[in-house]
Amino acid sequence: MATPEALNLPTTVAREPIINWRTDLGYWLGRNPVTAVGMAVVVLLVLMAMFAPLLAPYDPFATDPRVSLQPPSWSHPFGTGPFGEDILSRVMYGARYDLAIAFGAVGIALVLGCLIGAVAGFWGGVFDDVLMRVVELLQAFPQFVLAMAIAGALGPSFLNLIIAIAVTNIPIYAHLMRVRILSIKGAQFAVAAASSGNSRPRILYRHLLPNSLAPIFVQSTLQPGWAILSAAGLSFIGLGIRLPAPEWGLMVAAGSSRIISGQWWISLFPGLFIVLAVMAFNLIGDGLQDLLDPQRKST
Amino acid sequence: MPPVVEVRDLRKLYRIGHAFSRDYVHAVDGVSFAIASGETLALVGESGSGKSTVARTVLRLEAPTAGETILDGTSVTRASEHALRRMRARMQMVFQDPYDALNPRMRIGEQVAEPLWLSGKSSRRDALHQAREFLRGLHLPADADRRYPHQLSGGQLQRVGIARALVTEPSLVILDEPTSALDVSVQAQIINLLVDLQAQRSLAYLFISHDLHVVGYLADRVAVMYLGQIIELGPTAAIFERPGHPYTRALISAAPVDHPRERRQRIMLSGEPTSPINPKPGCRLATRCPFALPRCVERDIDLTEVLPGHTVRCRRFAEEHQDGVWNPAPTGWKPGFDPAA
Numbered sequence: 001m002a003t004p005e006a007l008n009l010p011t012t013v014a015r016e017p018i019i020n021w022r023t024d025l026g027y028w029l030g031r032n033p034v035t036a037v038g039m040a041v042v043v044l045l046v047l048m049a050m051f052a053p054l055l056a057p058y059d060p061f062a063t064d065p066r067v068s069l070q071p072p073s074w075s076h077p078f079g080t081g082p083f084g085e086d087i088l089s090r091v092m093y094g095a096r097y098d099l100a101i102a103f104g105a106v107g108i109a110l111v112l113g114c115l116i117g118a119v120a121g122f123w124g125g126v127f128d129d130v131l132m133r134v135v136e137l138l139q140a141f142p143q144f145v146l147a148m149a150i151a152g153a154l155g156p157s158f159l160n161l162i163i164a165i166a167v168t169n170i171p172i173y174a175h176l177m178r179v180r181i182l183s184i185k186g187a188q189f190a191v192a193a194a195s196s197g198n199s200r201p202r203i204l205y206r207h208l209l210p211n212s213l214a215p216i217f218v219q220s221t222l223q224p225g226w227a228i229l230s231a232a233g234l235s236f237i238g239l240g241i242r243l244p245a246p247e248w249g250l251m252v253a254a255g256s257s258r259i260i261s262g263q264w265w266i267s268l269f270p271g272l273f274i275v276l277a278v279m280a281f282n283l284i285g286d287g288l289q290d291l292l293d294p295q296r297k298s299t
Numbered sequence: 300m301p302p303v304v305e306v307r308d309l310r311k312l313y314r315i316g317h318a319f320s321r322d323y324v325h326a327v328d329g330v331s332f333a334i335a336s337g338e339t340l341a342l343v344g345e346s347g348s349g350k351s352t353v354a355r356t357v358l359r360l361e362a363p364t365a366g367e368t369i370l371d372g373t374s375v376t377r378a379s380e381h382a383l384r385r386m387r388a389r390m391q392m393v394f395q396d397p398y399d400a401l402n403p404r405m406r407i408g409e410q411v412a413e414p415l416w417l418s419g420k421s422s423r424r425d426a427l428h429q430a431r432e433f434l435r436g437l438h439l440p441a442d443a444d445r446r447y448p449h450q451l452s453g454g455q456l457q458r459v460g461i462a463r464a465l466v467t468e469p470s471l472v473i474l475d476e477p478t479s480a481l482d483v484s485v486q487a488q489i490i491n492l493l494v495d496l497q498a499q500r501s502l503a504y505l506f507i508s509h510d511l512h513v514v515g516y517l518a519d520r521v522a523v524m525y526l527g528q529i530i531e532l533g534p535t536a537a538i539f540e541r542p543g544h545p546y547t548r549a550l551i552s553a554a555p556v557d558h559p560r561e562r563r564q565r566i567m568l569s570g571e572p573t574s575p576i577n578p579k580p581g582c583r584l585a586t587r588c589p590f591a592l593p594r595c596v597e598r599d600i601d602l603t604e605v606l607p608g609h610t611v612r613c614r615r616f617a618e619e620h621q622d623g624v625w626n627p628a629p630t631g632w633k634p635g636f637d638p639a640a
Contacts, residue, residue, distance in 0.1 A: 188400040194360050196410075196463065197387040197417035199380075210404040 035287025041280035045273075049095035056089035060246045069263050079265035081255070087269050090246035094270060097247040098277065101162055101231040102224035108166035110220050113173025118212070120174070121181030122204045132178070135171045143168045147230050151239040161240045165230050169223055176219055180212040222285030225278035232274050248274050301372070302333035303503040304357070304390070304471045309366035311349075311356050315576065324575050326352040327363070328527035334471065337501035341514040341535070343550070344524035347572070350507045353524070354473045357505070358390055359383060371470055388418035391464035395476040397456035401448040407434070408444025411463045420467060433466045434459065437492070454485035458492065465496055473505045478513065490517065511554040515539055520608075523547045526575050526583045529602065533609030541623055543611040545588045581634075582614065589629040590615060596634050 029036040048055060064084035072079045078087035120131040138146065147164045154160035184190065185208060193207045232249025234240040241247045243254060248270040255266025311327040314320055327349045334340045342350050356363040359375050368375040370390055378386055391414065394400035401410055408430050415426035431444040437458045440446070448456055457477060464472050474493065478486040490513060497504060508514050514521060514535070521538040523531045523546065531544040542548045549566040556563065568587040573579075581596030582588070588595070595614055602610040603617040611617060616625050 188394045188396060189402045191355070191360055192392070192394055192400050192460075192463070193402065193413070195358060195387060195392050196414040197384045198413065199384065207402050207405070211402065 032287045032290070034283055038280040038283025038287065041276060042284065045095050045277055045280070046099060048092055049099050052092045052096060056086075056092045058086035058089040060085065060090045060093040061244055062086075069258075069266075071263075072265055078269040079263075081266050082258070085244075087251075087265060090251060091248070091270055091273055094246040094248045094251065094273070095277075097158070097241065097245065098228050098231060098249075098274075101158075101165065102227045102277075102281070104162040105165035105169060105227045105231075106220055106223045108162065109169030109223070110173055110216065112166070113170040114177045114209075114216060116170065117174040117177025117179075118181055118204060118209060121178035122185060122200075122208065128178075132174070135174045138167065139171045144230060144233060147234060148237070148239055151234050156239055156242060158241055158245075161231055161234060164234065164239075165227050168230070169227070172219060172223070173216060176215055177212060180215060181208055184208055184211055218285060218288045221288050222282060225281035225285075228274060228277050228281075303336045303371060304505075305333040305369040306353075306357055307331050307367045307369070309353065309356055309368070310364045311352050311361070312364045322576055325527045325578055326575065327356060328578070330366070330524075330527075330529055332522055332529065332532065334503040334505060336470070336503055337497065338520070339497070339504040339506050339518045341506045341508060341518035341521045342524060343507075343509060343511065343514055343521060345509065345550075345572070347575070348524040349527040349575075350524055351475055354392065354475050354505070354507055358387075358392060358473060360392075385418050388414055388420055388467035389469050390471045390473075391467065391469045392473040392475060393457075393460050393464045393477045396480045397453055397460050398448070398480070400460050401456060403448050405447075406444065407446050407448065407451070407459050411444070411459065411466055414463060414467045418467060430462070430466060433462050437462055453481055454488060457481060457485075457489050461489070461492065461496070465500070465502075468500065469502070471503045471505065473507065475507045476509070479508070479510065486513075493517070511539075511551065523550065526572055526578065528583065528612065530584070530612040531610065532602070533606070533611075537606070537609050537623075543605060543609070543616050543620065543623065543625070544584075544613045545590055545616075546584050582612075585634050589631075590627040591632055591634070592630055593632065593634075 029039070062085065064080075066084060067076065067080050068082055068084040070076055070080040070084075076086050076088065078091060080086055081090075116131050116135060120128040141149070147168045150164035150167055151160055154163065181204075190203060190207060193203045198206065228248075231240060231247070232252065235247050235249035236253040238253075241250055243250060251270035252267045252274070255263065255268075255270075258266055309327055309330045310325075312323040312325055315322045315324055330349075330353055332340060342353060344350050352361070355361040356366075357368050357375075359368065359378075363376060367377070370386065373386070375383065375386060375390070401407070408427055411430035411434060412423070412426035415421050415429060416423040420426075421429065427444070434443050435441065439451075439455055439458060439462075443451065443455070443459070448459075451459065460477070477493070478489050481489060493504070494517065496502065504517075506514065506517055518535045520533065521531075521535050522529045523538070523544065525546050531538065531542065531547045533543075538547060539551060542551050545566065546568070549568045552563060552565045566589070568584075568589075570587050573583060573586050579596070580599050582591070582600050585591045585595045592615065600612050600614050602612045604610045605617060605620055606623045609623070615627065619625050619627070
């Protein structure tokens with residue numbers, strides 16, 4: 001009989017049962033060039049943020065009255081602001097703020113949302129009622145208005161901005177997780193886990209959680225784009241970070257009054273980077289959704 | 300010798316509708332039996348008769364509404380949560396669908412080792428080692444313990460399920476239709492493996508099935524369930540050759556025969572099973588039974604010992620049989636319908 005050994009097949013096994021990331025990812029990216037582009041853009045943005053001190057031609061906080069409000073030129077490719085600050089350098093450093101907000105807010109929302117959803121779905125009853133009513137309370141307000149209210153109440157700061165965006169993102173994860181746990185907690189392997197002597201909490205974190213993360217994972221790649229947009233919006237209306245921090249949304253706001261007098265570059269370049277980052281994250285999220293759910297093929 | 304497991308008057312009621320509803324599904328309604336070491340008791344009945352609920356409530360994977368399970372002289376039902384988790388090593392279960400019964404994201408070895416170290420029988424490291432050895436003994440691939448479930452076939456997965464149930468050397472193993480999801484060619488392997496393991500370890504099996512051929516081959520005694528109650532319990536040969544209860548007769552006569560020319564008298568039941576929600580007093584088969592009479596629905600029917608070790612829940616059989624023989628004529632009577640009137 002042909003055993004794997006006799007056929008000289010690899011006997012090492014992949015960790016990931018549903019997707020083998022090492023071999024499948026390259027193939028899949030080749031068939032989804034749009035997602036590959038999204039991933040490349042995010043990688044480039046992360047590299048730009050990491051190496052901003054090396055890449056940026058000027059100090060993002062340095063002012064130089066002699067070159068104020070210069071249009072794009074070879075010495076200042078994105079032009080300069082009202083105090084002679086270099087827009088390109090500020091855009092590069094701005095990636096640090098916006099990516100930190102995107103990943104930070106999504107990370108916090110992911111952990112808290114999954115925790116709430118898992119407890120509500122698994123224990124049910126009173127836990128479910130109380131937790132999900134609180135979550136629905138958050139959903140009763142438009143997301144951006146709620147973020148405004150929280151950011152306003154906490155006061156404008158970098159950390160508060162992340163908290164405000166994270167809180168408004170919790171309901172999505174809580175609902176996804178709850179439904180997923182509800183649908184698999186009756187599976188035979190969950191009953192078998194109880195029969196093996198697992199305690200209730202251990203059934204949840206060792207058996208149910210690892211089998212619930214795929215849809216959550218997809219959602220978490222769709223959210224950073226939205227988080228950047230919210231951060232930019234909150235900073236634009238003065239509820240986020242304060243000048244002179246080089247956050248993209250803030251830079252758009254600072255330059256908006258000068259578009260009418262002809263200095264379009266102050267707002268345009270940070271604005272373009274917001275668009276770029278949001279699009280890149282959404283392309284990745286869309287692609288992952290297709291990978292994990294082949295029936296829902298989007299174009 | 301005292302039985303390994305004794306189940307006394309087990310009941311499981313599910314409330315339906317709102318929180319103060321008085322409507323209950325009587326999924327299991329007073330089930331009692333005992334199994335000795337090395338013995339196989341088969342539990343047969345149609346879908347919805349409560350077989351699987353019996354399995355879950357006996358092991359207290361679901362709390363019974365009433366009744367008790369005694370395992371090796373200790374009560375499973377009254378044990379504390381902590382004590383119960385330690386007892387789990389002595390009562391295990393093999394599940395119906397091997398693809399669904401194993402965690403898709405956990406290595407096989409981890410899953411087989413869990414009942415060992417979670418019950419405190421050995422350290423986690425020793426448990427993983429023992430699990431690997433046990434899997435080798437079942438002729439699984441040498442590296443099966445490091446694989447994930449999707450890397451094995453259905454028959455291999457069911458052997459993993461058996462390994463997980465038997466690695467702790469339990470006293471009682473509940474087999475919940477362990478072959479019904481497998482190919483016919485693999486079913487025989489699994490059945491033979493179960494027989495061998497039972498002989499080596501003198502295990503007590505509660506074998507839940509609706510495959511009467513497998514039951515006839517494997518079981519020492521057979522309990523027939525209908526709408527949450529055991530309606531007949533007796534030695535396998537007696538149940539197959541001289542079934543007493545009309546429902547058992549219909550069930551046995553409905554099983555496919557071995558030879559196409561073989562013919563036998565069919566006992567047909569008409570209509571659907573009555574609702575298990577708040578069942579009326581009297582025999583639960585009365586609406587479908589060809590031999591029903593008005594006295595069948597006067598009051599609840601008890602299990603009556605008609606021959607040594609053979610009990611039947613049928614009033615007419617208990618009153619009219621001669622040494623276990625009863626050949627009634629169809630009556631044409633239905634509850635709520637009297638042709639004479």
